[in-house]
Amino acid sequence: LAKTTQPISMDSYEGQEVNITCSHNNIATNDYITWYQQFPSQGPRFIIQGYKTKVTNEVASLFIPADRKSSTLSLPRVSLSDTAVYYCLVGFYSGGGADGLTFGKGTHLIIQP
Amino acid sequence: DVKVTQSSRYLVKRTGEKVFLECVQDMDHENMFWYRQDPGLGLRLIYFSYDVKMKEKGDIPEGYSVSREKKERFSLILESASTNQTSMYLCASRDMTQHFGDGTRLSIL
Numbered sequence: 001l002a003k004t005t006q007p008i009s010m011d012s013y014e015g016q017e018v019n020i021t022c023s024h025n026n027i028a029t030n031d032y033i034t035w036y037q038q039f040p041s042q043g044p045r046f047i048i049q050g051y052k053t054k055v056t057n058e059v060a061s062l063f064i065p066a067d068r069k070s071s072t073l074s075l076p077r078v079s080l081s082d083t084a085v086y087y088c089l090v091g092f093y094s095g096g097g098a099d100g101l102t103f104g105k106g107t108h109l110i111i112q113p
Numbered sequence: 114d115v116k117v118t119q120s121s122r123y124l125v126k127r128t129g130e131k132v133f134l135e136c137v138q139d140m141d142h143e144n145m146f147w148y149r150q151d152p153g154l155g156l157r158l159i160y161f162s163y164d165v166k167m168k169e170k171g172d173i174p175e176g177y178s179v180s181r182e183k184k185e186r187f188s189l190i191l192e193s194a195s196t197n198q199t200s201m202y203l204c205a206s207r208d209m210t211q212h213f214g215d216g217t218r219l220s221i222l
Contacts, residue, residue: 034210043117043203043213044156087156101146101171101211103156 022088119214136204145187
């Protein structure tokens with residue numbers, strides 16, 4: 001199982017772009033990269049998923065270099081409501097199995113006014 | 114939208130009791146999961162199920178069991194609750210991504 005490493009915490013300000021990087025040196029050929037967001041007293045919520053290059057949705061962008069050993073979640077123009085814990089997961093989402101289910105401790109992002 | 118519903122948001126039980134936590138999903142997903150979340154430890158996988166009546170141990174199964182009699186329902190059972198099982202319990206179901214319930218905050222006194 002590919003292990004991920006991400007910063008424990010980050011601070012930023014409203015209106016800024018925030019980039020959170022995740023390292024996954026042992027990523028396998030079939031693995032996808034998925035990011036989740038969690039607010040206090042709620043379950044994690046899916047943000048974005050990708051395999052290579054760049055993926056963008058209405059919430060965030062995900063940048064994955066060619067070697068796929070890291071990935072960067074980019075949140076454009078953050079607001080106070082983006083204060084949350086962000087988790088990076090790596091795994092192959094086949095029909096069964098526990099692959100890609102290790103959440104780790106995540107990155108606690110704090111947005112200040 | 115996928116909906117994963119956990120039966121209780123808050124639960125208080127006593128040491129030694131048998132405790133049932135229920136989870137229901139409405140998207141016909143084959144895979145369902147139980148996690149616990151504790152401060153400083155992140156989410157840890159207790160058990161998961163990839164089909165009816167099938168179950169697999171996660172990282173911390175000791176003191177827990179599960180039941181999956183119907184596809185939409187996955188139950189976590191604390192056979193004899195202990196104070197160190199006081200925690201937030203999260204259920205999820207999965208297609209390409211995991212969909213979580215809002216959690217049950219369980220206190221064992």
